[in-house]
Amino acid sequence: MCPARHSFLRPWPGYQRSVETWDALRARRNVRVFSSRPLSADHVDQILEAGRRAPSSRNWQPWDFIVITGPGRLAELSRVSPGAGYVAGAAAAIALIAPTPDGERARDRTHYDLGQATMSIMVAATGLGIGSGHAGVADQLRARKVLGFPEDRFCPYLIALGYPADRPLAPIVRPDRHPFEDIVHREVW
Numbered sequence: 063m064c065p066a067r068h069s070f071l072r073p074w075p076g077y078q079r080s081v082e083t084w085d086a087l088r089a090r091r092n093v094r095v096f097s098s099r100p101l102s103a104d105h106v107d108q109i110l111e112a113g114r115r116a117p118s119s120r121n122w123q124p125w126d127f128i129v130i131t132g133p134g135r136l137a138e139l140s141r142v143s144p145g146a147g148y149v150a151g152a153a154a155a156i157a158l159i160a161p162t163p164d165g166e167r168a169r170d171r172t173h174y175d176l177g178q179a180t181m182s183i184m185v186a187a188t189g190l191g192i193g194s195g196h197a198g199v200a201d202q203l204r205a206r207k208v209l210g211f212p213e214d215r216f217c218p219y220l221i222a223l224g225y226p227a228d229r230p231l232a233p234i235v236r237p238d239r240h241p242f243e244d245i246v247h248r249e250v251w
């Protein structure tokens with residue numbers, strides 16, 4: 063990676079900070095309608111870098127990321143599962159590619175670690191005002207045909223990216239979540 067090309071790697075004084083982490087965490091939501099505004103290449107790279115830096119079990123980093131911006135390919139990808147239709151309208155998508163797990167333990171580690179990479183990607187995107195949305199991939203054959211990843215890999219998820227068309231990202235005051243007191247246990251259950 064060439065530092066000169068990636069402004070997010072330059073921590074010089076006056077380095078432009080994005081919104082604070084706490085704001086980004088509260089503002090992230092699944093965005094499924096995107097404006098036609100394109101994403102800058104630097105922003106996309108910063109989002110990918112967030113994924114690359116994610117922690118993983120024994121640092122095995124079970125991921126490759128394929129970035130898709132072509133409308134034709136995004137439209138094709140939107141057909142990989144019933145829940146992926148909205149990917150067709152995204153400015154970009156990141157396909158998470160991982161080694162096909164050879165057992166239950168490997169599968170658990172893979173999904174846990176891809177989840178961590180996903181959340182890093184989504185929080186980084188939110189910090190830049192860019193919306194993101196998950197889409198599970200059911201049809202691996204179609205995904206492989208569109209993306210050309212090797213036989214020993216699979217693509218469990220797509221992350222759609224783009225500026226939200228419904229409303230800008232802003233901290234959500236009352237998130238649709240179980241009440242704090244119901245799910246937080248102190249010392250013991």
Ligand SMILES: Cc1cc2nc3c(=O)[nH]c(=O)nc-3n(C[C@H](O)[C@H](O)[C@H](O)COP(=O)(O)O)c2cc1C
Pocket residue numbers: 090091092093094143145146195196197198
């Ligand atoms: C593992 C996983 C798979 C998901 N798959 C899809 C999907 O295929 N299509 C979709 O529209 N949303 C998908 N979602 C988004 C969830 O529905 C969403 O995160 C959840 O309803 C909470 O909403 P929020 O992200 O806006 O807070 C997925 C989320 C996760 C964590």
